[in-house]
Amino acid sequence: MKHKDRDKRTEIRLAGEGGQGMILAGIILAEAAAIYDGKNAVQTQSYGPEARGGTSKSEVVISEEAIDYPKVISADILVATSQEACDKYTGLMARGGLLIVDKDQVGRVLVHQAVRAPISRLAAEVVGQPITANVVALGVLVGLSGVVSREAIEKAVLARAPRGTEEINRAALAVGFAEAARIAGG
Amino acid sequence: MTARLMQGNEAVGWGALAAGCRFYAGYPITPSTEIAEMLSRELPKLGGKFIQMEDEIASLAACIGASVGGLKALTATSGPGFSLMQEHIGYAAMVEVPCVIVDVQRLGPSTGQPTSPSQGDVMQARWGAHGDHPIIALSPTSVRQAFDLTVQAFNFSEQYRTPVILLLDEVIAHMREKVELPAPDAVRVVDREITRVPSEWYLPYGDALSDVPPMASFGMGYRYHVTGLFHDPAGYPTQRLDEIGPWIERVFRKIERNLADIVLVEEDGTDAANTIVVAYGATARSAQHAVKLARGQRAKVGLVTLLTIWPFAEEVIERVAHMARRIVVPEMNLGQLALEVERIAGRRKVVRVNRANGEMVTPMMILEAIEGK
């Protein structure tokens, strides 16, 4: 039987190590959906007591309707930026879900359909700022899934960007979109 | 206000400000700290006062002192800090000074799991302080409700001269949801009744028609005594049985006479159900999902969401228990409010669904209980 209203809610899980910005990425994605696309969105997180290190996970549920259960039941999309996160959450995905891994951080993936994107390398080498990896990941995620509109994610990223970093964040998002286009095209 | 993505803790802060809170004293503790951070920034903008105290005991003490000085006061904490506050919750009940205590429940006992949710403080909220005293405790199920029930907590506190506990859980506290907050002038705000009699006639604990004697703030010209000892209508310590007994009766009466106002419950499809789910806090969100799925299977299931935890919604539970065959009580603890449901439900079957490992009760767990698996 169905355990969730599949056609009504989209569940996204972003997981990695503490400090990689996955929680913030989840907040931005939820803001894109809720504020700029006018849908409903709920973001939750779980993390250890420490600010850096440890596994950290951010969950976003997006729906046209009111959202009851705020957590992911079975992720339609998983973004994993560490091996531990990938190992832990791949098995908890919905059938046919989209798995995106940072291929520089994740060597072993247990399923065939995974999208392997060089997220942290793109952030470091193309954008020129390793700290923008979470925004690159959002670009790949939105570019491949269309879970929120491109306009919405761009507005949400820029609204959260500290003053003076708007351009670098815009560039990081564009790099993510380009990578998504390359993956979809190839 | 336009739509924003907001955390439950932040909504508590905005709710407090909208309710007229102008004093906060607290001590940092996960997962409640965002409330303190937010109010340290926003209170002084309104001329309000924020102070970080040396511990949670001092925090609630400072709130009570400020409330006696005439300001609406808030403190926020979590499990270990809530344990430390118990003596002063009893003091506030005894001296009938309004104040609001937010407890963001995290997994315990002891340090437990500071970043994981729980509903393990439900009984402590009722019985944590020694001695008999009434208490009001509310628990929101969404970010918007965190705002609304914070306002409500202040209103009850001011109206009934009693400490009010707002029980959040880590899920509601840290969850970000799309909310649109009401404009400040659209929020109904209740202020404590201030005495109008001349100071020489003033009895701080004198019998009032409503059982809630009007207050006077220190510095207003009414010099009176506040004490945690049993006191007479003038506020002076007493050992007289004919003064202690009526005091106890009055402070309970002031709540019991107003249950219709205080007990906030949401009912969904309870009139034609043979199974009832009784839930509160974040767990109510799991219950909503489970009920929706169960109704998809044509199950006749109703949902009671308790927004007021204490005083317990005896009348509602009695009514729905009368009609239902089974009552499902999911909680992020090993069965606390289920004890109350069982007390009221009599011989009806009460099925507990419990999880106390730092994860939410899932819709599936509740669905299985509804289906009797």
Added chain:
Amino acid sequence: MSQDEHSAYNYLRHTKKFPNVWCSGCGIGIVMSALIRAVDRIGLAKDDVAVVSGIGCTGRMPVYLDFNTMHTTHGRALAFATGLKFARPGLTVIVIMGDGDALAIGGNHFIHAARRNIGLTAIVVDNSIYGMTGGQHSPTTPLGSRATTAPYGNIEPPFPVCELAAAAGATFVARSTVYHAVELDRYIEQAIRKNGFSLVEAVSYCHTTFGRLNKLGPAVDMMRRLKENSVTKSAAEKLSPEQRAGVIVRGVFCDEDRPEYTALYDEVIQRAQEGAGAAVRTTGGLG
């Protein structure tokens, strides 16, 4: 002298039943009258004075005083008073505590109130013992003294109350005894006038418990010991360390001017209202 000519008369609650709870011969009443004389001398209106206490024999003092009075919980009087003073900076807030109250269960609040330099006047009536509970040793019980919980003699060194307050940040600190009532009046007056955290240690005695357990005689003998066993600060400087041991040193130990907490917070309000606080962003905040 008729009743209403007595300076204390107008400051007592006549609807509250007297006599008080204290044993006859107790020193706490002397501190209460010193407090009244100090308030009277400054000319404060009764409506503008609050007296806050904790639990213990000393904690019972406020109920007799015709001010805004608050009898709180054990050890926490300073925390309640901090909230009251912060909410109503115009009030003169006097906090009256015993030694166990202020320094054992309330020790943390004591040092932090001093550190904040919030405008409270703290008076510690130091009788070296827990009186109300029947004579247990306290943080100021002298080494070797007997108490009901130190039947073989106390092995814990006592806190030097004034030195502790000064080190923690109090801006006025003084010590006298209940024998030296005129001096006590003056110190309490100075303490109230200080805009900052001030402390007066009023050394008293408990003939009912401490005196009996340590065979120090009745109240009169204990009062005499305060006279004979105390010296002024300047006289103490002339004594050798051996001679000074066990002697009560009276005087003002600290008198400084530093910004007071509620005044500093007024500046915080001003900065917030001018929009200077926006630089600190918290997660999920409006920024």
